[in-house]
Amino acid sequence: GQQVMQIPQYQHVQEGEDFTTYCNSSTTLSNIQWYKQRPGGHPVFLIQLVKSGEVKKQKRLTFQFGEAKKNSSLHITATQTTDVGTYFCAGPRMIQGAQKLVFGQGTRLTINP
Amino acid sequence: GAVVSQHPSWVICKSGTSVKIECRSLDFQATTMFWYRQFPKQSLMLMATSNEGSKATYEQGVEKDKFLINHASLTLSTLTVTSAHPEDSSFYICSGLTSTDTQYFGPGTRLTVL
Numbered sequence: 359g360q361q362v363m364q365i366p367q368y369q370h371v372q373e374g375e376d377f378t379t380y381c382n383s384s385t386t387l388s389n390i391q392w393y394k395q396r397p398g399g400h401p402v403f404l405i406q407l408v409k410s411g412e413v414k415k416q417k418r419l420t421f422q423f424g425e426a427k428k429n430s431s432l433h434i435t436a437t438q439t440t441d442v443g444t445y446f447c448a449g450p451r452m453i454q455g456a457q458k459l460v461f462g463q464g465t466r467l468t469i470n471p
Numbered sequence: 472g473a474v475v476s477q478h479p480s481w482v483i484c485k486s487g488t489s490v491k492i493e494c495r496s497l498d499f500q501a502t503t504m505f506w507y508r509q510f511p512k513q514s515l516m517l518m519a520t521s522n523e524g525s526k527a528t529y530e531q532g533v534e535k536d537k538f539l540i541n542h543a544s545l546t547l548s549t550l551t552v553t554s555a556h557p558e559d560s561s562f563y564i565c566s567g568l569t570s571t572d573t574q575y576f577g578p579g580t581r582l583t584v585l
Contacts, residue, residue, distance in 0.1 A: 387559045391573060400564055401515065403472055406571070446514065450572055456520055456528055459566075459574055460507070464512045 362449050364462030372470050377434040379465035381447035388450055390430045391425055396443040439469050473499045475567045477577030484555055485585055491551045492580045494565030500545040501567030505574065509562045521548040569572040
């Protein structure tokens with residue numbers, strides 16, 4: 359079926375180290391979205407990438423969309439304790455005539471201060 | 472970004488009772504809202520798509536008579552868990568779909584059924 363795979367499932371880093379999570383889709387995506395969910399919280403929209411090969415930055419976060427629009431990555435430079443949470447990628451899919459968002463499994467980031 | 476509210480934020484109920492959860496888009500009109508369920512340390516599982524003025528579309532394996540959805544206006548969708556049982560205990564999250572096809576999530580409702 360139509361899937362969005364995300365790796366790694368967990369990542370533990372020392373504060374100040376970099377972090378990357380990868381997202382792969384079995385089919386081409388019209389766009390890809392990234393969300394962050396803090397422990398005990400709800401997913402918060404971070405960004406949407408639309409163009410092939412697009413790169414967007416938000417302070418220490420860098421988002422990339424692959425040339426084939428089937429993969430994406432989120433890279434955090436010099437992590438801080440506030441970066442703790444689970445990062446989800448999501449791609450829209452037409453399923454049974456309706457557009458739905460298919461989420462990856464998420465990457466849980468924990469940080470040792 | 473767009474704001475979605477959800478009420479209540481948490482609820483504890485007895486087995487057999489029904490619980491209604493409200494989802495409101497506060498600063499945009501959401502013709503489409505989604506209801507998700509999330510188990511601890513897992514990803515979001517889409518339960519149903521709620522369309523304003525029409526019947527909800529349920530995902531495979533989700534009982535429509537168990538999880539009643541009503542989307543009576545462009546800013547409000549409700550999910551009613553009927554005859555709740557302990558296995559229905561979960562974190563329920565709604566989202567509103569914006570005109571740019573991004574989803575903004577409500578803060579979630581933690582349901583505990585005793």
